[in-house]
Each structure stands twice: as C-alpha cells, then as structure tokens.
Amino acid sequence: MGFQSGSIAVVGKPNVGKSTLVNELIGQKLSITSHRPQTTRHRINAIDTQANYQMVFVDTPGIHIGNNKAINSYMNRAASSSFNDVDMIIWIVEIFKWTKEDARVMEHLNKVDIPVILCINKIDKLESADKMFPFLETLNEKFKATEVFPLSAFERKDTQKLRKLILKYLPEQDAIYDEDYITDRSQKFVISEFIREKLMRNLSNELPYDITVEIEKLELDGKMYRIAARIFVDKASQKSIVIGQNGGMLKKIGMESRLSIEGFLDAKVFLELWVKVRQGWSDDKRALASLGYD
Ligand SMILES: Nc1nc2c(ncn2[C@@H]2O[C@H](COP(=O)(O)OP(=O)(O)OP(=O)(O)O)[C@@H](O)[C@H]2O)c(=O)[nH]1
Ligand SMILES: [Mg+2]
Structure with a gap:
C-alpha cells in the first residue's frame, strides 16, 4: 500500500x-x-x-x-x-x-x-x-x-x-498539505478562537453565545508575541458581564487565554483584551462578513 x-x-x-x-x-x-x-x-x-x-x-x-x-x-x-x-x-x-x-x-x-x-x-x-x-x-x-x-x-x-x-x-494518494501544516487556518484565527473558548467557558450561563473576537495586533517582539484582541458583544449589559466586578472576569479570561495561546505558539505572550458593543452583529450579514463569517 x-x-x-x-x-x-x-x-x-x-x-x-x-x-x-x-x-x-x-x-x-x-x-x-x-x-x-x-x-x-x-x-x-x-x-x-x-x-x-x-x-x-x-x-x-x-x-x-x-x-x-x-x-x-x-x-x-x-x-x-x-x-x-x-x-x-x-x-x-x-x-x-x-x-x-x-x-x-x-x-x-x-x-x-x-x-x-x-x-x-x-x-x-x-x-x-x-x-x-x-x-x-x-x-x-x-x-x-x-x-x-x-x-x-x-x-x-x-x-x-x-x-x-x-x-x-482512506484513499491511496499524495498528501494534500505539506507535512508541517497542522491547520488551514491562520494563527490569528486560532488565537481568536482560543479567546472565544475562554469566554464561553467562563460566562456560560450569563451570556448568549453571540460573542465574537477579532485580533487587532499580532506582533513578534524578540521572543515574545504582543497580541491585542477586541471582544464584540451585542449589548451594553453584556459588556459589563464580560468585564466583571473590578475587571475581574476580563482578567481571568485574559490569563486563561494567554496560557492556551502560549501553548499553541510555543512562546511567551503579552495579551491585551478590549470589549466593544456592536449591536445586532449576529443577525447582520454585513457585520458578520466583516468579522470573518463569509
Ligand atoms: N462524558 C463525555 N463528554 C464528552 C465526550 N466528548 C466530548 N464531551 C463533552 O461534550 C461537550 C461538547 O464537546 P464539543 O467537542 O465542544 O462538542 P461539539 O460537537 O464540537 O459541539 P459544537 O461545536 O457546539 O457543535 C464538552 O463539554 C466535552 O467535554 C465524551 O466522550 N464523554
Ligand atoms: Mg465543536
């Protein structure tokens, strides 16, 4: 074979x-x-x-x-x-x-x-x-x-x-991807998903799943990655849930996200998170497209 x-x-x-x-x-x-x-x-x-x-x-x-x-x-x-x-x-x-x-x-x-x-x-x-x-x-x-x-x-x-x-x-044929590829998705995509996972896990019952994450900056600075990401929610009330009392929730999400991103990139990471309200994005085709749902 x-x-x-x-x-x-x-x-x-x-x-x-x-x-x-x-x-x-x-x-x-x-x-x-x-x-x-x-x-x-x-x-x-x-x-x-x-x-x-x-x-x-x-x-x-x-x-x-x-x-x-x-x-x-x-x-x-x-x-x-x-x-x-x-x-x-x-x-x-x-x-x-x-x-x-x-x-x-x-x-x-x-x-x-x-x-x-x-x-x-x-x-x-x-x-x-x-x-x-x-x-x-x-x-x-x-x-x-x-x-x-x-x-x-x-x-x-x-x-x-x-x-x-x-x-x-499995058919007998040549490989589809080069051997060093683990995914067809970009680093930015995987990182934004890891942050969304921590949001879903930490805010499960309080938050509808209408939440999305966009990576605004991903830079290698020496041996360390500097990453800035924006979290989009649908309503102002959701924004305060994500931030939490004294910013505690956002801090926890940031810490957990950073750890899993470090595992993925195999490097130290400095991660900044921002929360922004973008009303109705999940039912708006144009907003969806601008957030990568195309
Ligand atoms: N007990 C048990 N739980 C499992 C098993 N496999 C997955 N789970 C749990 O089931 C839940 C859903 O797992 P996911 O892998 O996110 O399921 P999914 O099918 O990808 O879900 P969607 O992406 O929402 O369609 C998680 O809490 C998992 O830990 C299993 O073999 N046994
Ligand atoms: Mg799944």
Missing part, C-alpha cells in the same frame, strides 16, 4: 463531541470545545501527517434547528457544505440522545455516496456496555453506516482504534 491521504468531515448536531474528537485524533488542541451547544462556528481543518498517511479532519459547526438568525444559517451552511467535498465522513451521535437534529443530519447523509463511520460518543457515561445495544439497534434500522463505532472521545485507546478504522477507507 502506498501513501494514504484524504479529508474526513466530522459532522453531527451541536455538543456531541466533534471538536473534542478532532483534537484527540490529531493529538493537539486546535478546535475549541465547551459544554455549551454551538461552540464551533467555522469549519476548521486539523491535519495529522504520519510517515505513511495524512488525515485531514474537517471540524464543522453542529447542525441545528430553530433559529433563523444570519449566524445560524451561516453555521448550518458551513457544516452541510462539507458533506460534498470530502473523502469520508465521521458522524457523531451521543449515546441515548437521538433528536430531530440528528435526523436532520441524517437527511444530508442519505444524499452522499462516501464511507460514513457512525461514532456513538460519550459511552464513558454508561455503567455497563451492554446497555447501549438497544440504542445501536434502533440506529442501525434508521441508517446503514459503513461502520458503527461506539467510543469515548476522551479514551486514547478508542481514538487509536478509530484511526485504524479510518485508514481502512
């Missing part, structure tokens, strides 16, 4: 563990995750190059129903467009959590003609493995997947097995 290479879209409804699985598969934190649905907003390619293969995982926003804001249609489009231009698909369903949104994803899958690995995630939540069989059976009646693979995205031995399964279907 020669060199194998291909792209694998990771799809599913929100919050099933797509981004967690992608990070585990490439062995590096690249895509942001949180316990809130609709964390991922943009497609991102995560690339794993080994001696005999290259896997390009396409992490996608969760496909969802029930909101007609411009940003929601943007996210659904970003996800569904990836069904067509990849070599195979990993479809994630959470164990025991089948909903209308899973059925929506299945409608897209019914139209494709490439291998689909159906991953049943979060099985670490089960007390015993045999509890999952009835659920697997009903799924099997709904959809004939190429492979069905129950796993926990947190379990290294599971993700290693999944990698072997992917290799079974």
Whole structure:
C-alpha cells in the first residue's frame, strides 16, 4: 500500500463531541470545545501527517434547528457544505440522545455516496456496555453506516482504534498539505478562537453565545508575541458581564487565554483584551462578513 491521504468531515448536531474528537485524533488542541451547544462556528481543518498517511479532519459547526438568525444559517451552511467535498465522513451521535437534529443530519447523509463511520460518543457515561445495544439497534434500522463505532472521545485507546478504522477507507494518494501544516487556518484565527473558548467557558450561563473576537495586533517582539484582541458583544449589559466586578472576569479570561495561546505558539505572550458593543452583529450579514463569517 502506498501513501494514504484524504479529508474526513466530522459532522453531527451541536455538543456531541466533534471538536473534542478532532483534537484527540490529531493529538493537539486546535478546535475549541465547551459544554455549551454551538461552540464551533467555522469549519476548521486539523491535519495529522504520519510517515505513511495524512488525515485531514474537517471540524464543522453542529447542525441545528430553530433559529433563523444570519449566524445560524451561516453555521448550518458551513457544516452541510462539507458533506460534498470530502473523502469520508465521521458522524457523531451521543449515546441515548437521538433528536430531530440528528435526523436532520441524517437527511444530508442519505444524499452522499462516501464511507460514513457512525461514532456513538460519550459511552464513558454508561455503567455497563451492554446497555447501549438497544440504542445501536434502533440506529442501525434508521441508517446503514459503513461502520458503527461506539467510543469515548476522551479514551486514547478508542481514538487509536478509530484511526485504524479510518485508514481502512482512506484513499491511496499524495498528501494534500505539506507535512508541517497542522491547520488551514491562520494563527490569528486560532488565537481568536482560543479567546472565544475562554469566554464561553467562563460566562456560560450569563451570556448568549453571540460573542465574537477579532485580533487587532499580532506582533513578534524578540521572543515574545504582543497580541491585542477586541471582544464584540451585542449589548451594553453584556459588556459589563464580560468585564466583571473590578475587571475581574476580563482578567481571568485574559490569563486563561494567554496560557492556551502560549501553548499553541510555543512562546511567551503579552495579551491585551478590549470589549466593544456592536449591536445586532449576529443577525447582520454585513457585520458578520466583516468579522470573518463569509
Ligand atoms: N462524558 C463525555 N463528554 C464528552 C465526550 N466528548 C466530548 N464531551 C463533552 O461534550 C461537550 C461538547 O464537546 P464539543 O467537542 O465542544 O462538542 P461539539 O460537537 O464540537 O459541539 P459544537 O461545536 O457546539 O457543535 C464538552 O463539554 C466535552 O467535554 C465524551 O466522550 N464523554
Ligand atoms: Mg465543536
């Protein structure tokens, strides 16, 4: 067998563990995750190059129903467009959590003609493995997947097995990306996402997910990066939540963001954060485009 290479879209409804699985598969934190649905907003390619293969995982926003804001249609489009231009698909369903949104994803899958690995995630939540069989059976009646693979995205031995399964279907062809690439996205993009992750994790219940981050400065100063980022919120009340009492929340978000950016850039970082109100950005196509949602 020669060199194998291909792209694998990771799809599913929100919050099933797509981004967690992608990070585990490439062995590096690249895509942001949180316990809130609709964390991922943009497609991102995560690339794993080994001696005999290259896997390009396409992490996608969760496909969802029930909101007609411009940003929601943007996210659904970003996800569904990836069904067509990849070599195979990993479809994630959470164990025991089948909903209308899973059925929506299945409608897209019914139209494709490439291998689909159906991953049943979060099985670490089960007390015993045999509890999952009835659920697997009903799924099997709904959809004939190429492979069905129950796993926990947190379990290294599971993700290693999944990698072997992917290799079974990965086409024999040259690498798509140079071996030193880990993503198709810019440094600025990844950094802005890391900051958004800390916002989502720290402000989960108080804040709608209408928040976005723009990097205004990214400069290498000797061995240190100087970064300035602006956080856009929809309302003045949200701005005070992000800043927190005596600026405490913004400070915490800044500190956590800096640590994860330092891990990504492998260098010291000086990070400045600003908060700005930009009313209605999430339902305004022009504002969306200016913030990178195009
Ligand atoms: N118990 C358990 N939790 C998991 C597992 N995989 C992911 N999670 C958790 O599920 C939540 C959602 O994970 P994400 O990876 O952000 O999910 P996603 O599908 O990318 O979500 P969206 O980007 O919003 O569509 C996080 O709190 C994860 O820690 C798993 O195998 N077991
Ligand atoms: Mg995600």
